[in-house]
Amino acid sequence: MNFNFLLEELLLELSGKEIYQKYYSKIPYETFLDIVMADPKTNIDGTGELLSLGKYAKMLLSFYLKGTLRDEDLVKAEEYLGYVYLHNVAVDINKLRSLGDLYRVVQKYIISDTLNFNEILKALIINEDYKLLHEGKDWDFYQPLTEKGSAYLGFSTEWCTTWGQYCLNKKYQERDNHFERHHKQGPLFIMMNKTNPTDKYQFHFETNQFMDPKDKRLNFVEFWGGKDEIKNYFFPSLVRETNEEEIKSEVNRISILPDEDGMTILRKSIGVIDNGLVEAILNGDDDKLEDLIDGENRDGAVYINRGRLIIQVDELEGDADGVNNTIDQYRMEGNNGWEWVHSDLENGRYYDQEDYASDLEEVFKKYYEDNKNVLREELGVSTYDQFKTDFFDNYAEDENLKDYFIDDVTDLSHASYESENDKEADSMEKYLSFGSGSDELNFSIVFLVQFLIKRNIRGIGEEFDWTLRDMTDSYISHYRLTTEIEEPIYNYEMTLPKYGDNNYITKRTDEYFNKLIDNPDSNTRCIELRKQLNYIIKTLFKESNRFENDHAKVIIRSTHIDCEKGTVKIDFVNKDNNQVFYNRDVKVENLPKYCTNYELDLKENKLKLMSFIK
Numbered sequence: 097m098n099f100n101f102l103l104e105e106l107l108l109e110l111s112g113k114e115i116y117q118k119y120y121s122k123i124p125y126e127t128f129l130d131i132v133m134a135d136p137k138t139n140i141d142g143t144g145e146l147l148s149l150g151k152y153a154k155m156l157l158s159f160y161l162k163g164t165l166r167d168e169d170l171v172k173a174e175e176y177l178g179y180v181y182l183h184n185v186a187v188d189i190n191k192l193r194s195l196g197d198l199y200r201v202v203q204k205y206i207i208s209d210t211l212n213f214n215e216i217l218k219a220l221i222i223n224e225d226y227k228l229l230h231e232g233k234d235w236d237f238y239q240p241l242t243e244k245g246s247a248y249l250g251f252s253t254e255w256c257t258t259w260g261q262y263c264l265n266k267k268y269q270e271r272d273n274h275f276e277r278h279h280k281q282g283p284l285f286i287m288m289n290k291t292n293p294t295d296k297y298q299f300h301f302e303t304n305q306f307m308d309p310k311d312k313r314l315n316f317v318e319f320w321g322g323k324d325e326i327k328n329y330f331f332p333s334l335v336r337e338t339n340e341e342e343i344k345s346e347v348n349r350i351s352i353l354p355d356e357d358g359m360t361i362l363r364k365s366i367g368v369i370d371n372g373l374v375e376a377i378l379n380g381d382d383d384k385l386e387d388l389i390d391g392e393n394r395d396g397a398v399y400i401n402r403g404r405l406i407i408q409v410d411e412l413e414g415d416a417d418g419v420n421n422t423i424d425q426y427r428m429e430g431n432n433g434w435e436w437v438h439s440d441l442e443n444g445r446y447y448d449q450e451d452y453a454s455d456l457e458e459v460f461k462k463y464y465e466d467n468k469n470v471l472r473e474e475l476g477v478s479t480y481d482q483f484k485t486d487f488f489d490n491y492a493e494d495e496n497l498k499d500y501f502i503d504d505v506t507d508l509s510h511a512s513y514e515s516e517n518d519k520e521a522d523s524m525e526k527y528l529s530f531g532s533g534s535d536e537l538n539f540s541i542v543f544l545v546q547f548l549i550k551r552n553i554r555g556i557g558e559e560f561d562w563t564l565r566d567m568t569d570s571y572i573s574h575y576r577l578t579t580e581i582e583e584p585i586y587n588y589e590m591t592l593p594k595y596g597d598n599n600y601i602t603k604r605t606d607e608y609f610n611k612l613i614d615n616p617d618s619n620t621r622c623i624e625l626r627k628q629l630n631y632i633i634k635t636l637f638k639e640s641n642r643f644e645n646d647h648a649k650v651i652i653r654s655t656h657i658d659c660e661k662g663t664v665k666i667d668f669v670n671k672d673n674n675q676v677f678y679n680r681d682v683k684v685e686n687l688p689k690y691c692t693n694y695e696l697d698l699k700e701n702k703l704k705l706m707s708f709i710k
Contacts (some may be wrong), residue, residue: 112146120157127167131156134173136181152177155189158451162444163586164194172254173198175267179205190454193445194586199310206252206265213293216248216264229285232325238286246275249286252294254311257284278303287326299330301349304576316352317523331357333364340368351546351575355403355526358542373554374545377405390557393564396536404529405544407537412530413565415572416537418579420530425581426521433514436584438506445590446502453492455592456501460488462595463605474613475623486626487612493656497608500600504593512589520585527575528568537568547571622659629657629664629684636691643691647671650690653679666690 116128123131132138135150156173159165165173173195179202180187192198220226225245230237240246243262250258251265258265260273278284282302289295297314298307306314320327328335331346334357338346347365350358366378376384380400389398389407396408412420429436446452464471464483471477477486491497529538547553551570556562562570572579593599612622633652637643641652649669657664663681668690670676682690 112140112149115149123157123160127160128157130167130170131160131165134170135177136174137177150177152180152187152189155192158448159192159194161447162193163583164196169195171271175265176202178267190450196310203252213251216251220245220248230329232290232329234290235323235325236288236290237329238288239283240275240279240286243273243275246279246284247273249288250296250298253296253298253307253309255298255307256311257298278305297326299352304351304574306352315523316354320354327353327357331361333361338364343368347546347549349546351543353542355540355542359403362542362545369549371549371552371554373556374548377541377545377548388555388557388560389564390559394557400541403541405539405541407539407564408531408535409537409564410535412537413568415569415577415579416528416530416565419524419528419572419577422578422581423521423524423529426517426524429584430514430517430521433510433517434506437510437513437588438502440584440586441502441505446498449493452498452501453488455505456492456497457484457488458592459501459595459601459605460484460491463609466596467609470613471609485630486623487609489626489655490622490657490659491605491608493654494608497601497604500604501593504599504601505590507599508591508593509588512591513585516585516588524577527577528572537564539571543575544571547574550574621662622657625657625659625662625684629655629687632684632687636688645691648691650687652687657684 112129112132116123116125120128129146132146132149132153133140134156135153137150138153139147139150141147156165176195176198179185180198183202183205185202185205187198187201192201222228223241225240225242226249227239227241228236229239238249240249240257243260246257247260247262248264256271256274257278258273259268259271260275261269263269263271263273275284278300282300285299287297287299294309296309298305300306306316308314330349331353332338333343333346343361343365346361347369350361353361362378366375369375372384373388375381376388377400382397382399385398385400385405393409393411393413394407395410398405398407400406446455461480461484464477464480468477468480471483475486477483527540527543530536531538547570551562551574553562553567554560556564556567593601595602595605633639633641633655637650637652641655643650648671649667651667653665653667655664658681661681662683662685664684664687665679666682666687667678668676668680668682
């Protein structure tokens with residue numbers, strides 16, 4: 097029996113205050129309450145007192161401690177768990193690392209509760225609820241015209257434009273729909289895969305929102321591969337002759353294009369856009385740029401170089417300084433990935449023994465598969481289930497093995513972590529970068545020109561409406577560049593070590609079991625103790641780590657057995673005489689004594705014990 101499963105059962109019985117004070121006190125209490133209340137089965141009385149936790153509250157707390165659950169995600173967490181309870185979905189919490197993992201478990205139930213796409217279209221009125229903008233080879237393009245059209249066309253997504261009274265997902269019907277606030281600013285575009293209507297994307301150029309079905313922002317570096325049909329619809333000048341109005345429209349959208357395509361469109365816009373500053377940038381007119389870009393912070397030249405506008409300054413001010421520091425932080429973590437990943441595993445993911453044991457079991461299982469003949473001959477183990485029952489708990493709680501396992505995971509995963517940090521830095525420098533001495537602002541022409549047109553900025557400096565700092569701060573805000581890293585990157589690819597590879601965990605696992613095999617007396621005793629403990633947990637503790645009646649309370653703190661001493665660690669309260677102790681070693685054979693308050697020999701008094709249990 098896994099100790100952490102028992103701990104979960106314990107948490108379900110303790111009061112909310114006890115749980116918080118004993119296990120989660122490092123989380124602010126209000127945050128703790130918000131998280132556990134996202135489980136619909138969490139119980140609270142009329143006075144607001146938290147009585148008990150729902151079955152999956154501990155899982156949500158684990159997500160939060162790992163950094164994969166944010167405050168704004170709690171509404172979705174409650175919705176997903178609602179589907180779990182409604183449909184009695186089997187959830188293996190050991191395999192879930194984030195809210196996205198939970199979403200994938202319930203996604204089919206969300207979709208199954210909605211209509212199919214053909215039925216959805218039948219319920220809408222074309223040119224009243226929606227427009228069909230493009231019927232192509234691989235993609236159909238829709239523009240919703242009403243809240244109902246937006247909700248129906250966006251079925252199976254997480255978009256806020258699908259919420260409200262028409263939402264096909266019942267859990268979102270009580271939320272306010274955001275369609276009108278977007279529609280008033282400009283059209284929404286929904287691109288739907290013809291062969292899979294759940295594969296869809298929503299664009300809203302006026303608010304720079306370009307979302308995938310899970311309501312995650314698109315990474316356009318990766319998005320465009322194989323999607324020329326979408327690109328050519330929004331940017332027809334890439335494939336045919338266009339008029340001035342079409343060019344102007346494309347310039348307002350170029351931020352989603354690769355730089356090469358964006359520059360192609362910008363060159364076609366010369367003479368079309370009525371903005372002297374934009375014309376000077378596109379023509380590379382350094383003299384005119386000197387006149388149109390000034391300011392007390394400017395200290396040096398203004399010029400064009402390789403698709404970038406360079407403005408030399410004496411120092412970085414405002415949000416630019418924050419962006420520069422953020423990029424430096426990503427680069428620093430990218431250069432020191434091993435240390436960051438190791439710390440994250442040790443103090444984050446594997447702080448919870450349950451997650452560590454779950455990942456380690458693959459090594460343990462492969463060891464059995466490769467050595468089962470030896471294990472059968474030397475230890476009398478005939479099945480994997482028997483091997484796991486007799487040996488896994490002690491194996492998983494060996495601290496030396498844990499250290500080696502973390503080292504192996506770090507060795508295999510840190511390159512991905514470094515790559516993800518570099519990607520974050522690259523994604524910011526695509527818009528704005530800085531000189532080696534932080535003495536220049538280095539803007540992407542593609543993104544800057546679009547911004548200047550949208551803000552109607554025709555010059556920068558004292559004689560214009562915009563200072564250099566204000567323009568830069570507004571540019572950073574417009575493209576939502578991060579000015580401060582709030583938490584490390586968690587979406588890197590974590591790779592687990594495999595038994596049999598040339599790694600630490602293979603060597604230490606061999607040493608661990610060779611020691612048991614070479615010492616048959618110790619091994620035999622350990623197996624017998626494990627069988628005793630498992631029997632006691634199954635019968636007396638009812639598959640939990642907690643026993644309590646009117647006379648005593650016993651909590652098994654760990655199912656790890658000290659085979660040399662024959663002991664496990666427990667907390668004990670004798671309600672008859674107020675005797676209390678914590679984290680004390682007691683012999684496995686004496687556990688029933690603490691539960692019954694009288695001596696019992698487990699073997700000789702089995703019937704008496706069973707009578708007591710009933």
